[in-house]
Each structure stands twice: as structure tokens, then as C-alpha cells.
Amino acid sequence: MDHILFVLLLFPILGSVLLAFLPSTFNKKGLRYIAIFMASATLSLVFILFWHFDTSSSEIQFLESYALSARMGTTFSLGVDGISLPMVFLAALLCFIAILASSAPKLQTKGYYLLMLLLESAMLGVFMAQDWSLFYIFWELTLIPLFFLIDGWGGKKCQGAALNFVLYTMGGSVFMLLSLLVLFDLVAGHSFSMAVVAKGAVHLTEEQQVWIFLGFLVGFGVKMPIFPIHGWLPVAHVEAPSPVSILLSGILLKMGAYGLIRVVGILPDAVLILQNLLMALGFFGIIYGGLLAWRQYDLKRMIAYSSVSHMGVVLVGIASLNIAGLTGALMQMVAHGFVAGLLFLLIGLLYERTGTRNINDYSSLVQSTPKFAIFTTLAFLASVGMPGTAGFIAELHVFIGSYEHWSGWVLLLSLGVMISATYAIRTVGKLFTGPVLPAMEYVEDLKPSEWFAAAILALGVIILGFYPEPLLNLISASTHSFISGFGE
Numbered sequence: 001m002d003h004i005l006f007v008l009l010l011f012p013i014l015g016s017v018l019l020a021f022l023p024s025t026f027n028k029k030g031l032r033y034i035a036i037f038m039a040s041a042t043l044s045l046v047f048i049l050f051w052h053f054d055t056s057s058s059e060i061q062f063l064e065s066y067a068l069s070a071r072m073g074t075t076f077s078l079g080v081d082g083i084s085l086p087m088v089f090l091a092a093l094l095c096f097i098a099i100l101a102s103s104a105p106k107l108q109t110k111g112y113y114l115l116m117l118l119l120e121s122a123m124l125g126v127f128m129a130q131d132w133s134l135f136y137i138f139w140e141l142t143l144i145p146l147f148f149l150i151d152g153w154g155g156k157k158c159q160g161a162a163l164n165f166v167l168y169t170m171g172g173s174v175f176m177l178l179s180l181l182v183l184f185d186l187v188a189g190h191s192f193s194m195a196v197v198a199k200g201a202v203h204l205t206e207e208q209q210v211w212i213f214l215g216f217l218v219g220f221g222v223k224m225p226i227f228p229i230h231g232w233l234p235v236a237h238v239e240a241p242s243p244v245s246i247l248l249s250g251i252l253l254k255m256g257a258y259g260l261i262r263v264v265g266i267l268p269d270a271v272l273i274l275q276n277l278l279m280a281l282g283f284f285g286i287i288y289g290g291l292l293a294w295r296q297y298d299l300k301r302m303i304a305y306s307s308v309s310h311m312g313v314v315l316v317g318i319a320s321l322n323i324a325g326l327t328g329a330l331m332q333m334v335a336h337g338f339v340a341g342l343l344f345l346l347i348g349l350l351y352e353r354t355g356t357r358n359i360n361d362y363s364s365l366v367q368s369t370p371k372f373a374i375f376t377t378l379a380f381l382a383s384v385g386m387p388g389t390a391g392f393i394a395e396l397h398v399f400i401g402s403y404e405h406w407s408g409w410v411l412l413l414s415l416g417v418m419i420s421a422t423y424a425i426r427t428v429g430k431l432f433t434g435p436v437l438p439a440m441e442y443v444e445d446l447k448p449s450e451w452f453a454a455a456i457l458a459l460g461v462i463i464l465g466f467y468p469e470p471l472l473n474l475i476s477a478s479t480h481s482f483i484s485g486f487g488e
Contacts, residue, residue: 004045005062005078005128008088011042012095012121016114024110032102035113039096039120046092053085055473058481060130060195073184073191077130082478083330086471087127087251087258090337093456094250095120098243100453101345112153115145119247126255132180133192135259136173142252143169146244154239161239168222168232176219176259179212198266209270216263217274223256224311227285237304242348245300249307249340254333257314261329264318265482271321278319279402283412285312290419299347299357302423303340306383309416310336316413317398325401326479327472328394334471335382335390335464342379342457346372349450353443359430363440366432371446373432375454380424382461385417390464 015038019031053061060079068074080088099116122145125138143166151162184190186208187200201209222229237245264271271278289308296302310332317329350372351357366373378389385391395417403410446454464471 003064004049005064005080008042008045008049009078009121009124009128011038011045012117012124014038016117016121019110019114019117022110026110028109031110031113032099035099035102035117036096038117039092039099042120042124043092043096046089049080049085050089050474053080053474055082056477058082058477063130065130072133073189073193073196074133075131075193076134077193078125078128079130080128082475083261083482084127084258086330086334086474087254088124090254090334091120091123091127091251093460094246094337094341095123097341097345097453097457098246100449101246101348102241102243103449112149115149116243119145119149123247123251123255127258130194131192132183132194132197135194136177136180139176139255139259140170140173142255146248146252149244150236150240153241153244156239157235158239161235165232165236168229172219172222172229174219175215179215179219182208182212182215194262194266201266202268204267204269206269206273209267210273213263213267213270213274216260216267220256220259220263221281224253224260224315225256225308226281226311226315227288227308230285230289230308233308234301234304237344238298238300242300242344242351245344245348246341249303249344250337253307253311254337257311257318257329257333260315261318261326261482264321271319275319275321275405278315279406279409282312282315282317282319283409283416285309285315286416287412287419288312290416290423294419294423296423297358297360299350299359299427300344301357302359302427303343303347306420306423307336307340309420310340310383312416313395313398313413316402317394320398320401320405321483322401322404323479323483324397324404326483327475328397328399328401330475330479331390331394331397331464331468331471335394335461338390338457338460338464339379339382342375342454342461343383345450345454345457346376346379349446350443354440359427361437361439362431363434363437364432365440365443367436368441368443369445371451371454375446375458376431377428378458378461380428382465384421384424388462388465390461390468392465393468 060081063079065075065077122138122141129135147162147166151158189196225233286309289305293302293305314329314332317325382389382391385395
């Protein structure tokens with residue numbers, strides 16, 4: 001198991017290098033098969049990690065560390081624990097699904113698949129980095145392939161959407177970088193190592209911790225996103241290719257939540273002071289995102305705003321600072337990755353077939369596309385958090401955890417679920433019931449490869465809904481160790 005994380009990080013890069021050296025005349029299907037093979041090989045390595053991971057330990061496992069600069073206090077350090085390993089799995093799985101779903105002729109280009117594999121490596125690096133400087137490098141590296149993927153293969157307004165996304169994210173990254181530099185300067189040892197920073201940061205004054213945490217909150221809040229720094233999300237989702245939207249919503253948002261969890265662990269005094277602020281931002285995001293999603297008729301824009309609501313649940317779970325809340329937040333991150341990935345996959349395929357994302361243009365698709373109907377209905381029910389789906393387990397934990405601190409305020413979470421149910425039922429009704437429209441009578445149903453991709457995500461939603469124990473066991477030791485820092 002030596003160097004397995006480095007190999008995991010290297011696999012997508014090797015795939016992109018191989019694609020780069022192939023001639024431009026190389027068969028387009030061959031390019032797709034190579035990308036699928038490299039993504040599936042990466043996913044296979046993640047399963048090996050699961051097999052050898054010790055769920056009883058909260059320590060960083062498979063640790064690999066190489067000094068880069070003693071003067072700067074930087075190391076190339078990789079490792080995973082019960083909090084990061086589920087995110088590594090989610091990134092590898094959704095990258096595989098996104099590449100598998102990239103079958104439209106205009107997407108079958110060498111540059112597209114090359115960028116997708118580079119993006120996968122950068123995202124994996126974010127979740128495996130054990131050095132804040134390395135974390136920041138991988139964080140910024142995700143911007144490069146995403147910018148070109150949105151700008152080169154997006155919709156009519158793709159250039160503005162790509163630029164908007166980059167400016168928002170880079171603006172947030174400035175605040176994160178400032179907080180990192182202040183931490184480096186104030187913490188004894190002057191190191192970017194996450195372990196060293198965590199030990200030294202607890203000795204900072206409350207005022208120092210608060211200002212540093214606020215910088216991180218802006219940086220990670222842009223990516224989650226939280227109100228009012230969420231403006232890039234609906235624009236980017238609408239204009240991005242649907243496979244890229246799978247990664248934007250399924251993984252990129254989780255990077256912000258994951259980074260926030262790591263910072264909460266090293267700045268406990270600041271979080272306790274700002275706990276009610278985090279709670280308020282989370283509950284506001286749940287209601288605000290749900291109401292905006294309710295008002296949308298563009299399916300991709302609707303799912304984008306619903307992501308603001310679902311990530312609000314994650315923020316409330318983190319802010320509760322107890323085991324149930326943090327467990328729910330991590331469960332919600334995984335559940336939302338599956339559900340949002342499935343929704344963007346299906347809506348993207350529908351758009352390719354019909355040329356419209358307006359729900360008023362659809363009707364009674366259940367007759368011509370029964371497979372679409374089954375998977376889409378399941379995905380919308382899962383987004384509401386219906387019992388038997390992963391979202392129910394996550395929201396139940398968050399409800400319990402937040403009730404311990406804010407009692408009656410958790411009714412706002414219930415209100416958010418009701419709003420989600422309203423637009424989910426409306427959308428399913430518009431898509432699959434009513435009179436048959438001539439334009440929708442001959443829409444092609446899911447192809448075998450598309451059905452396979454949708455089935456993987458749907459199974460994930462159902463399995464975690466009925467049998468969440470493996471995931472709960474995976475994160476249990478790490479969540480208990482994390483919360484112990486707050487005296488729980």
C-alpha cells in the first residue's frame with residue numbers, strides 16, 4: 001500500500017498526458033474509451049483504499065510526506081481519514097460517470113477528455129492534501145480545466161459564465177490565501193502542515209481566530225456556495241456542458257464544505273463565537289435556495305438553486321458542532337453528490353434529445369421514455385429526502401444535531417423540505433403526466449451506457465438510504481475525534 005495515494009493522484013494525469021500525445025486524427029471513440037479506462041482505473045484504486053482503510057482509527061492513513069522547502073515550511077503530503085475518504089470516492093465515481101456520459105459528438109474531442117482527467121486529479125488532490133500550501137495549489141488548479149471546459153464546450157453565454165465563475169472563485173481564494181499566510185506567520189513552527197497548524201492555532205487569541213476564520217469562510221463559502229456569494233452557481237450550471245455540471249454540483253461544492261470542516265477543527269474558539277451566524281446562514285440558504293428553485297422553469301437553473309438549499313443543510317450540520325450534526329453534514333455531502341449528479345445527468349440527456357430545458361415544453365414523457373421517468377422521479381424524491389433514500393438519513397441526523405442547540409429553529413429545516421417537495425412534485429408532473437405533445441412523442445429513451453451510468457447513481461442513493469451503516473462506520477471515528485475538540 002506504499003505510495004497508493006500518489007499513484008491515485010497520478011493516474012488521471014497519465015491519462016491526460018497519453019491523450020495529449022495522440023495525433024489529432026485519432027479516432028474519437030478511442031479517445032473516449034481511453035478516458036473511461038483511466039477514470040475507471042482511478043475508481044478501482046479508491047476501492048482498494050476502502051478495503052485497507054481502518055475504520056476504527058481517526059488518524060490520517062496512507063500518509064505520504066516529502067519535504068519541499070524547509071524554509072517555507074511546505075511539504076508534498078497526502079493522506080486520508082474518515083472525513084476525506086468519502087469525498088475521494090465521490091470525486092472518482094462522479095468523474096467516471098461524467099466521462100461516461102460525455103457521448104455527444106461535439107464533446108468527443110481530445111482536449112475535452114484531457115481537461116476532464118486533469119480536473120479529476122486536481123479535485124482528488126484537494127481531498128488528499130495534508131499541507132495547506134498543497135491544498136491551496138490543488139484548489140486553484142481546479143479553476144484552469146473548469147474555465148476551459150465551460151468556455152470551450154458550454155452554451156451560448158459560456159464565455160461570460162466561465163469568466164464569472166473564475167472571478168468569483170479567485171476572489172474568494174484571495175481571502176483564503178490571506179488567512180493561510182496569517183496562520184503561517186502566527187503559528188509556532190511556521191509550517192503549512194495541517195497537523196502542525198492544528199496544534200498551533202488553538203493557542204491564538206479569540207480575536208485572531210475570528211478574523212482568520214472569516215477569511216476562510218469567504219473563501220470556502222464561495223465554493224459551497226452560501227448566501228450572498230452564490231451568484232456564479234446558476235450561471236455556470238446553465239452554460240456548462242451537462243457532464244461538467246455533474247462535477248460542479250456533485251464535487252466542487254463539496255470542496256468548499258470539506259475545507260470549511262477542516263478549518264472549523266483548527267479554530268474552535270472562533271467557531272463557537274460565530275456558531276449562531278453559521279446557523280443563520282445555513283437556515284437562510286435552505287429557505288432562500290428552495291424558494292428560488294421553486295420559481296425556476298429552466299431545469300438546470302432549478303437544480304442549481306436547489307443545491308444552494310441542500311448545501312445550507314450541510315452548513316447547519318457543521319454549525320451544530322455535535323456528532324449527529326457533523327455526521328448528517330457528511331452524509332448530506334455524499335447524498336447530494338449522488339442526487340445532483342443523477343439529476344444533471346438525466347436533464348442533460350433530455351436537453352440533448354429535445355433542445356429545451358423549460359419544464360412547460362414537456363408532457364407525458366412516461367409513455368415514450370419510461371426509463372427516464374423512473375430515474376428522474378427517484379432523483380427528485382431523493383432530493384426531497386424521502387425515507388429510503390440517502391437524503392433522509394442525512395437530513396434526519398442534521399435535524400437531531402441542530403435541535404440540540406437551537407430547538408424550535410429547526411422547523412426552518414422542515415419548511416425547506418416542504419418547499420423542495422413542492423417544486424419536485426410540480427416538475428415530475430410537468431415532465432411525465434398530461435396529454436402527449438407531438439414534439440415529445442418520439443423522444444429516445446436511455447441508451448445502455450446512459451442507463452448504466454444512471455443506475456450506478458440511483459443504486460447509491462437507495463443503498464445508502466436503506467443500509468447507511470458502512471458509510472456511518474467509515475466516518476464515525478473521525479467525527480467523534482473532531483467533535484471531541486469542542487468538549488462534546
